Amino acid sequence: MAIVSNSARTIRNKSFADGLLPQYQAALLAPNISSIQYLAIAGGGAGGVTLGGGGGAGGFIERYLAGLNTNILGNSVYFDGSGDRLTLSASANFEFGTGDFTIECWAYPISFGNGFTLYINYNNGGGGVPRFGFSLNSTGLTVDTTSGLALTFTGSTTVNTNQWYHCAVTRSGSTFRTFINGSLVSTATSSATYTPTGHPVNIGDYPDDFTTGYGYISNLRVVKGTAVYTSTFTPPTAPLTAIANTSLLTCQSPTIVDNSLNALTITVNGGASVVANGPFSPNVTSTANLTLSIIIGAGGAGTGVASSQGANGGNTLIYSPVGLTANVIAVGGGGGGYYSAGVQTNGSNGGSGGGAGAGGSGQSRSGGSGFGYPSPTQQGNPGGANFAQDGNGAAGGGGGAGGAYSPAVPPGAPGVGGAGSTPGVGGQGATGNFSSILGYARAFAAGGGACGATAGGTLLGSGNEGTITSSGSGTPNSSPTPAGSGNSGSGSGGGGGNASPLGNAGSGGSGVVILRYPDTFANATVTGNPNVFYRQRNVIYRFYQSGSITFADVPRYLL
Numbered sequence: 001m002a003i004v005s006n007s008a009r010t011i012r013n014k015s016f017a018d019g020l021l022p023q024y025q026a027a028l029l030a031p032n033i034s035s036i037q038y039l040a041i042a043g044g045g046a047g048g049v050t051l052g053g054g055g056g057a058g059g060f061i062e063r064y065l066a067g068l069n070t071n072i073l074g075n076s077v078y079f080d081g082s083g084d085r086l087t088l089s090a091s092a093n094f095e096f097g098t099g100d101f102t103i104e105c106w107a108y109p110i111s112f113g114n115g116f117t118l119y120i121n122y123n124n125g126g127g128g129v130p131r132f133g134f135s136l137n138s139t140g141l142t143v144d145t146t147s148g149l150a151l152t153f154t155g156s157t158t159v160n161t162n163q164w165y166h167c168a169v170t171r172s173g174s175t176f177r178t179f180i181n182g183s184l185v186s187t188a189t190s191s192a193t194y195t196p197t198g199h200p201v202n203i204g205d206y207p208d209d210f211t212t213g214y215g216y217i218s219n220l221r222v223v224k225g226t227a228v229y230t231s232t233f234t235p236p237t238a239p240l241t242a243i244a245n246t247s248l249l250t251c252q253s254p255t256i257v258d259n260s261l262n263a264l265t266i267t268v269n270g271g272a273s274v275v276a277n278g279p280f281s282p283n284v285t286s287t288a289n290l291t292l293s294i295i296i297g298a299g300g301a302g303t304g305v306a307s308s309q310g311a312n313g314g315n316t317l318i319y320s321p322v323g324l325t326a327n328v329i330a331v332g333g334g335g336g337g338y339y340s341a342g343v344q345t346n347g348s349n350g351g352s353g354g355g356a357g358a359g360g361s362g363q364s365r366s367g368g369s370g371f372g373y374p375s376p377t378q379q380g381n382p383g384g385a386n387f388a389q390d391g392n393g394a395a396g397g398g399g400g401a402g403g404a405y406s407p408a409v410p411p412g413a414p415g416v417g418g419a420g421s422t423p424g425v426g427g428q429g430a431t432g433n434f435s436s437i438l439g440y441a442r443a444f445a446a447g448g449g450a451c452g453a454t455a456g457g458t459l460l461g462s463g464n465e466g467t468i469t470s471s472g473s474g475t476p477n478s479s480p481t482p483a484g485s486g487n488s489g490s491g492s493g494g495g496g497g498n499a500s501p502l503g504n505a506g507s508g509g510s511g512v513v514i515l516r517y518p519d520t521f522a523n524a525t526v527t528g529n530p531n532v533f534y535r536q537r538n539v540i541y542r543f544y545q546s547g548s549i550t551f552a553d554v555p556r557y558l559l
Contacts, residue, residue, distance in 0.1 A: 044508030059351025074278025081214030310335025352380025
């Protein structure tokens with residue numbers, strides 16, 4: 001009998017002659033690439049000096065490693081069978097005449113009803129218009145045609161609910177074909193002309209809500225001029241691309257757009273919406289011998305130099321020379337603006353935007369923008385604006401932007417830095433995002449607060465840092481002191497400083513990279529002295545400084 005142990009757990013009285021159970025055998029392997037979750041946060045920006053705005057937080061990215069900033073399964077659009085549909089205006093792109101064409105998509109039917117409509121070129125009340133469309137039902141694909149293009153298809157198959165099917169209809173010469181999962185299901189013959197002039201395309205349902213089936217549609221592509229499939233084929237295993245003659249390519253992105261070169265406008269009707277669920281299998285390639293380089297972004301350095309913009313934070317990177325399709329870059333937070341002798345500045349752009357410096361005489365400046373804001377690639381949010389007042393009183397600078405966008409949080413909430421409110425009251429930095437990657441809820445990337453400004457010539461306050469658990473605040477009506485700096489390893493922004501030498505601006509907090517994967521896999525080897533610990537059946541690596549991590553096949557047996 002043998003006892004196999006490691007730092008986490010012990011397997012007692014397990015004979016190697018008995019053979020290992022499957023869950024133990026997995027422990028011999030490096031994790032597959034899709035099981036590694038990461039959080040990358042860039043360095044926070046420094047506050048501005050001389051009535052400065054707060055620094056913006058570093059960029060915040062939390063995903064699984066495979067596919068990096070994309071969904072490895074693909075995206076789809078959900079249709080409820082009761083008014084949900086996508087509509088495109090009538091266009092020559094969908095008038096096929098007597099030419100070849102292909103309409104294809106992936107479909108996941110939840111209920112067939114009287115048909116789950118995938119595509120139909122038809123206007124409500126269209127009458128004899130030579131429409132062409134197809135729906136999925138339990139026996140295959142039903143093709144709907146009228147007025148001279150009546151087609152009688154022969155052949156059927158069995159289709160079940162709650163699974164993905166690749167569906168395609170093609171025309172090659174006078175032969176029409178339907179395919180499901182690459183298999184030829186039915187054929188028909190016609191030489192009729194198909195030109196539904198003036199009638200729109202509908203995806204997911206008829207315009208009059210005729211069909212009642214519902215489910216998901218992914219990667220819908222229309223190709224005018226080419227019959228892509230004329231015989232049995234292997235269905236695509238990755239998202240479709242805009243090949244030659246593509247008229248429309250949609251239902252595959254985080255937003256509902258046409259990814260063909262035509263970039264056609266798509267109108268969303270009802271509650272049709274994108275979901276991060278698609279037909280493609282995850283990449284389960286082993287990470288054995290894959291090395292990732294970790295570069296930690298430094299926080300922007302605070303300074304006591306009067307009338308200076310806060311320094312931006314450094315970028316944080318997860319980089320691999322081989323094995324990955326892209327690299328992770330979290331963008332450093334923007335520095336805070338300043339105000340001096342009637343000159344005022346905006347906050348700088350960055351992972352999150354820095355807050356604007358103070359202002360006076362009715363002048364107004366805005367905070368910097370968060371990187372990519374408000375697109376789906378958003379890493380942070382804008383900084384706050386200043387408060388401008390005519391006359392002899394200046395205003396508080398806007399607070400730096402805090403945490404980043406995540407799929408669970410609508411863009412802009414939380415994360416937008418607070419604006420200055422009254423003379424002497426600096427805007428508050430925004431609260432950072434929470435992550436449970438450490439096995440418990442922890443906030444990162446809070447924005448720094450802006451300093452208080454002048455009121456009647458009296459200097460007031462300095463901004464606080466963004467802390468681990470909360471945002472920085474503006475500090476009015478107090479003796480100027482050095483502004484607070486962001487916490488190391490949190491990507492938080494530094495507070496805005498008052499005029500030198502009365503108070504320096506705070507530095508931004510440095511970034512961090514955290515990776516974790518199930519502890520049934522082998523430990524990695526690392527450089528850079530990260531913290532390594534186990535929680536909730538995960539092994540977790542926390543990098544506060546630059547280093548590397550290499551995934552190797554190492555014998556390691558766990559309960």
